Amino acid sequence: MTHKPLTGLYVMDPARFDDVYGPDERIEIEHHLTIEQPPCAAEDLSAATLRDVEVLVTGWGAPRLTADFLDRAPRLRLVLYAAGSVRPLVTDASWERGIRISSAGTVIADKVADFALSQILYALKHGWRYVLTARRTRSAAVRLSEPGTAGATVGLVSLGATGRATARLLLRHGVRVLAHDPYVPDSDARALGVEPATLNRVFAECDVVSLHAPLIDETRGMVDARLLRSMRLDATLVNTARGGLVDEAALVTVLRERPDLFAVLDVTDPEPPRDGSPLFQLDNVVVTPHLAGSLGPERRMLGQAMAEELSRYIAGRPLRHEVVADAMEHAA
Template sequence: MTNESLTGLYVMDPARFDDVYGEAERTAIESCLTIKEPPRSAADLSPDLLAGVDVLVTGWGAPRLTAELLDSAPRLALVLYAAGSVRPLVTEESWARGVRVTSAGTVIADKVADFALAQILYALKHGWRYVLTARRTRAAAVRRSELGTTGATVGLVSLGATGRATARLLARHGVRVLAHDPYVPVATAHALGVELTTLEGVFAESDVVSLHAPLLDETRAMVDARLLRSMRPDATLVNTARGGLVDEAALVTVLGERADLFAVLDVTDPEPSPPGSPLFELDNVVVTPHLAGSLGPERRLLGRAMAEELARYVAGSPLRHEVAAASMEHAA
């Protein structure tokens, strides 16, 4: 294939376009595609713009691949999605028509795993506790019996892309890693150095529990008062996934009951937490504004990944980040 034989169109949130597709990324993409139109938002699409398009180059704010859109884009064969979950994008119609979709979700997962690792290691040394205690008392905090990493147990809820990336990072720190994921084979977990157990086992046995599950009907509010009360003394809950995984009212109650527990929440429900939320009144919780994932210049990595996928597609090589319809049932 050549760039003369393939036509593309940039379609995404205009406010984020330059963050994701910088000059280098656009140059790489346009060496494989003919793109004559300026970037558009999903709301600006029209049938005449889509009629000759083979490849949609997109990201946050992507158009949903409805039957109507697909009827207007009969040549559409590939969607490059420089963002995470493709759930807002794909439809039964897009799968049925064979439109291929590749996502930068695993690139984002690596960044989330970096942040999760930092919080897990900090939690094992009770770092946030000391910071908040010193601020509250205006005196140096007294050291407590922190574990460090040697002999510690870290529990992961879900071994999707982010959970697996976190497990790989934890491998070099000498911790015991437990995980709950009913869809992962034992052999896969063992290859990651992870012991599979029940959700109850993860909470009862871990010094830090890190959430990485997708937010689905069956996972909403899965972290309830029962699980939280079962946590080990001085344990920490880290959530870099979705706020809706946690029953927030139950979390507030249990943290109020047990000052030894701690929570590091990069996501909340709702997000952001409203002013006056009890989360901001507790001494044993830290809320950060969704820092995990790709921020600032890191977003160019997403565009770069999509440019590399396009080069593979043009060369007839397998795509590294392609999303299959069969993977969607339990995916984020």
């Protein structure tokens, strides 16, 4: 049976469009959609452009689905979002009007987990410490007592998509994994192969603590001086989630107090750090420029995931990456 193509529109940051939706992805999408307008930025949308749109194909720089926007797009039924968290996108109005949202967040989560794993394993070998010590002293670093992976304990803060992906990768390396997530039943954590624990235990007992929580009111600044001071000797904090999870002033204070501790920060608050930030002056911290996630050619994986979602939607099959309102409150 032949279906009439739905009317679609590409709307996102023009600078990132080709990174996400390459020729192959556009061919697959346009097999199902009639797209007559060239890709445009959210601020360039007009009521006439939106009037007949049924499927919005977007990514970074997506328009917010406010009531006013939806009034101008009365036929909109599906949004394909080739990016991560949909918090900047969805509103109460979009849920109330039954707009279906599919996000490539779980695709990005797998890439973040890859990066987190690399930093966790490197931390268990004290890799960054040796590199920075050798550079500072201009001589070979003296070996410390590295935990390695055998018998090491790693703590995960949050078992959202990224936390779960990181846990699965870690368990292949024989480490003990503790996890704190107050919204995940203990039985679910154990089924994943990790040990549920309080936040206090995670920080006090783990050789490496890796953050994967969403930044919401209740998590902002949750990693405070008390938790940092409770970390075991020679422990490392890895943050690939959001900089605002950590009280940065407290982190700087504790890292100065305890040179045995180390921090690997792929995200900061603000991001990037201000010029002259103490984070660039301490010997026991490494700052990377938000490398976790999908970079360069990896971003085509996001567009491909959304093209596949569209095919499933047209065929009446369940969407693999659909985001529902009930899962949003504490989602990363």
